[in-house]
Amino acid sequence: MENQVIKMQAITKVYHTDDIETHALSGIDLEINKGEFVSIAGPSGCGKSTLLSIMGLLDDANSGTYQLNGRDVSSLAVAEQTRIRNREVGFIFQSFNLISDMSVAENVELPLIYAGIGKKQRRERVAEVLERVQMSHRMKHLPNQLSGGQQQRVAIARALAGKPAILLADEPTGNLDSRNGEKAMDLLAELHELGATICMVTHDERYNSFASRVIHLFDGKVVDEHVASYEQELAMVGA
Numbered sequence: 001m002e003n004q005v006i007k008m009q010a011i012t013k014v015y016h017t018d019d020i021e022t023h024a025l026s027g028i029d030l031e032i033n034k035g036e037f038v039s040i041a042g043p044s045g046c047g048k049s050t051l052l053s054i055m056g057l058l059d060d061a062n063s064g065t066y067q068l069n070g071r072d073v074s075s076l077a078v079a080e081q082t083r084i085r086n087r088e089v090g091f092i093f094q095s096f097n098l099i100s101d102m103s104v105a106e107n108v109e110l111p112l113i114y115a116g117i118g119k120k121q122r123r124e125r126v127a128e129v130l131e132r133v134q135m136s137h138r139m140k141h142l143p144n145q146l147s148g149g150q151q152q153r154v155a156i157a158r159a160l161a162g163k164p165a166i167l168l169a170d171e172p173t174g175n176l177d178s179r180n181g182e183k184a185m186d187l188l189a190e191l192h193e194l195g196a197t198i199c200m201v202t203h204d205e206r207y208n209s210f211a212s213r214v215i216h217l218f219d220g221k222v223v224d225e226h227v228a229s230y231e232q233e234l235a236m237v238g239a
C-alpha cells in the first residue's frame with residue numbers, strides 16, 4: 001500500500017555472543033502509515049533499540065520481511081542499504097551524536113552532502129531546518145558550546161534536513177532534564193502536525209501521550225497496541 005512507510009512481517013533478531021543466544025526480537029509484525037507518530041514502549045532489554053536499528057537499516061534481521069516506503073529492503077547489499085538509509089531515514093539518538101569539531105550548520109549539512117544535494121540547495125535547507133528548531137542564532141557554534149536541549153534540537157534539524165520518509169528517535173529525551181525533554185517532545189509533536197512520520201522509542205510512559213499510537217514490546221514481541229490519545233479524545237467529545 002502506498003500509504004505504508006513501514007511494513008514488517010515476522011521479523012526476528014538473535015544475537016550470538018560466545019555460547020549465549022539472545023533472542024532480541026521474536027516475530028515482529030508492524031506497520032506504520034504515512035503521517036503517524038508511533039511510540040514503542042517497553043522495559044529495558046525488550047528489544048526497542050534493536051527494532052529501531054533494523055527499521056533504520058543500521059542492522060539486519062535474521063528472518064522476516066521488511067518493506068520501507070514500498071520497497072523490499074530485507075536482503076539488499078550494504079551499499080544499497082546505506083543509500084536508502086541516507087535518503088529515507090532521519091535518526092535522532094539519545095546521545096545526540098553530533099560531530100564535535102563541526103559547527104551546528106556543518107552538522108546539519110553533512111547528510112545533505114552524502115545525499116548528493118548541491119551547495120545552494122544545501123544552504124537553503126540548513127537555514128530552513130535550523131529556523132524550524134529555533135537554532136539559527138547558533139549556526140556557528142560547536143556542539144560542546146550548546147546546552148543539551150539545544151544539541152538535541154540541532155540533531156532533530158539534522159534528521160529533518162534530507163526530508164526523510166520517516167524520523168526514528170531512540171530515547172530522544174533520555175539525556176535531557178524534564179523541561180528540555182518536554183520541549184524536545186513538543187518539537188516532535190509539532191513536526192508530526194506538519195506531516196512528519198515518526199517512530200520513537202521510549203521507556204518513559206509520560207511521553208507516550210505525544211504519539212498517535214503506542215506499541216508495547218515485551219521480550220521481543222508486540223504485546224499490546226493502542227491509540228495513545230483515545231482517552232483524551234473521549235474527554236474532548238464529552239463522553
Ligand SMILES: Nc1ncnc2c1ncn2[C@@H]1O[C@H](COP(=O)(O)OP(=O)(O)OP(=O)(O)O)[C@@H](O)[C@H]1O
Nearest residue numbers: 015017022024043044045046047048049050051203
Ligand atoms: N550487540 C549485541 N550483542 C548481544 N546482545 C545484544 C546486543 N544488542 C542488544 N542485545 C540484547 O538484545 C536484547 C534487546 O536489546 P535492546 O538494546 O534492543 O533493548 P532496549 O529495549 O532498547 O533496552 P533499553 O530500554 O535498556 O535501551 C537485550 O537482551 C540485549 O542484551
Ligand SMILES: [Mg+2]
Nearest residue numbers: 048049050170
Ligand atoms: Mg534501547
